[in-house]
Amino acid sequence: MKILSLVGARPQFIKEALVGKEARETGAWEHRLVHSGQHYDTCMSDIFFQELHIPAPDYHLGVGSGTHGAMTAAILEKIEKILLDERPDGLLVYGDTNTTLAGALAAVKLCIPVIHIEAGIRMAPKTMPEEINRALTDRMATLLCCCSDLGRANLAAEGLQKGVIVTGDVMYDLFLRMRSHFSRVKLTQYGVNEGNFILATLHRDYNVDNPNALGAILQGLMRLKEESSLPVLLPVHPRTRKRIDGYEHTTLTREIVCIPPIGYLELMALLCSAAFVVTDSGGLQKEAFYAGKRAIVIMPDTGWRELIECGWNILVAPDENAIALSGHRIHVDCKHPGPLYGDGHAAENIVKVILNTLK
Numbered sequence: 311m312k313i314l315s316l317v318g319a320r321p322q323f324i325k326e327a328l329v330g331k332e333a334r335e336t337g338a339w340e341h342r343l344v345h346s347g348q349h350y351d352t353c354m355s356d357i358f359f360q361e362l363h364i365p366a367p368d369y370h371l372g373v374g375s376g377t378h379g380a381m382t383a384a385i386l387e388k389i390e391k392i393l394l395d396e397r398p399d400g401l402l403v404y405g406d407t408n409t410t411l412a413g414a415l416a417a418v419k420l421c422i423p424v425i426h427i428e429a430g431i432r433m434a435p436k437t438m439p440e441e442i443n444r445a446l447t448d449r450m451a452t453l454l455c456c457c458s459d460l461g462r463a464n465l466a467a468e469g470l471q472k473g474v475i476v477t478g479d480v481m482y483d484l485f486l487r488m489r490s491h492f493s494r495v496k497l498t499q500y501g502v503n504e505g506n507f508i509l510a511t512l513h514r515d516y517n518v519d520n521p522n523a524l525g526a527i528l529q530g531l532m533r534l535k536e537e538s539s540l541p542v543l544l545p546v547h548p549r550t551r552k553r554i555d556g557y558e559h560t561t562l563t564r565e566i567v568c569i570p571p572i573g574y575l576e577l578m579a580l581l582c583s584a585a586f587v588v589t590d591s592g593g594l595q596k597e598a599f600y601a602g603k604r605a606i607v608i609m610p611d612t613g614w615r616e617l618i619e620c621g622w623n624i625l626v627a628p629d630e631n632a633i634a635l636s637g638h639r640i641h642v643d644c645k646h647p648g649p650l651y652g653d654g655h656a657a658e659n660i661v662k663v664i665l666n667t668l669k
């Protein structure tokens with residue numbers, strides 16, 4: 311049996327690290343890796359392959375950045391050729407990026423089963439690019455691997471039940487597996503101390519492509535700093551960097567420690583040392599929970615609603631006062647709800663279910 315796995319953006323490299331490893335080590339199938347090139351900077355791509363020991367991709371599509379249509383179309387055309395040449399027994403796609411959607415669409419039209427990892431996540435607004443990508447990919451998938459029961463319930467509500475399985479979250483597997491390798495970051499190089507800083511990340515289009523929203527968030531971060539007396543450390547996504555410069559918001563970052571994007575190990579090390587997190591990343595809000603850290607999530611909605619409902623994470627609008635206020639709420643005690651996303655064996659579960667279903 312042969313499975314092709316398609317990745318392209320940071321969170322997908324992280325998820326592929328363990329699924330690909332498990333497939334290779336158990337000899338489950340011939341595993342071929344394709345990189346779309348959606349993320350291409352060294353700090354957005356290569357560093358993850360190096361740190362997580364992901365073998366070099368068999369194919370690199372080199373699509374780079376572009377509009378949604380141009381990027382999706384370029385991946386669609388290029389992956390179709392590879393699927394026709396390789397004729398795999400299945401295509402693995404991860405999450406909700408343009409890479410995910412393009413891969414699923416090419417495969418389903420060639421009658422190649424699609425396996426969707428992190429299926430069943432739903433959030434408002436429905437017009438958000440990632441929401442469109444994930445909902446359409448779920449429609450096309452033969453096997454839908456969910457991180458938690460919520461994913462299964464969301465799919466059932468849409469009449470999708472066949473091929474749905476709750477496997478747990480491979481990001482939790484990776485967190486547990488790599489915990490002892492989280493690099494001992496020299497916090498002093500960033501002027502922060504253990505347990506005494508706020509870790510922030512920002513990259514969502516609705517937060518950073520709108521000058522008012524971006525300005526309000528940066529002001530909110532400054533208020534958090536003033537009111538908690540904790541410095542804010544912000545690894546800046548290239549998209550966010552362009553917007554900060556383009557909107558002339560650099561003065562709003564004067565009080566924030568801005569650093570270039572960092573790899574998985576360093577980010578996790580910073581996470582484990584932070585007081586709390588402010589983010590719009592789907593992955594980081596869950597990893598914060600794995601690290602026992604609370605997160606302020608700047609999104610209109612989140613797919614990880616379990617973490618909001620139990621009070622662990624706080625959802626806020628891109629509003630200066632709301633962000634400042636959430637800084638007070640984040641210190642109110644909340645009992646850790648225990649494991650919500652499996653037992654650290656999601657990759658094994660995924661490999662087993664693929665073998666049982668497609669062989």
Ligand code: UD1
Nearest residue numbers: 319320348349350351354375376407408439440513548549
């Ligand atoms: C994408 C995903 C998002 C995911 C995120 C992880 C979609 C629609 N969105 O968002 O779900 O959470 O990846 O980071 O697929 N850029 C660079 N260098 C790079 C990559 C990007 O400079 O290596 C810049 C370019 O200006 C590009 C912009 O960042 O236009 C946005 O990149 P893109 O891949 O379109 O979206 P992300 O914001 O990274």
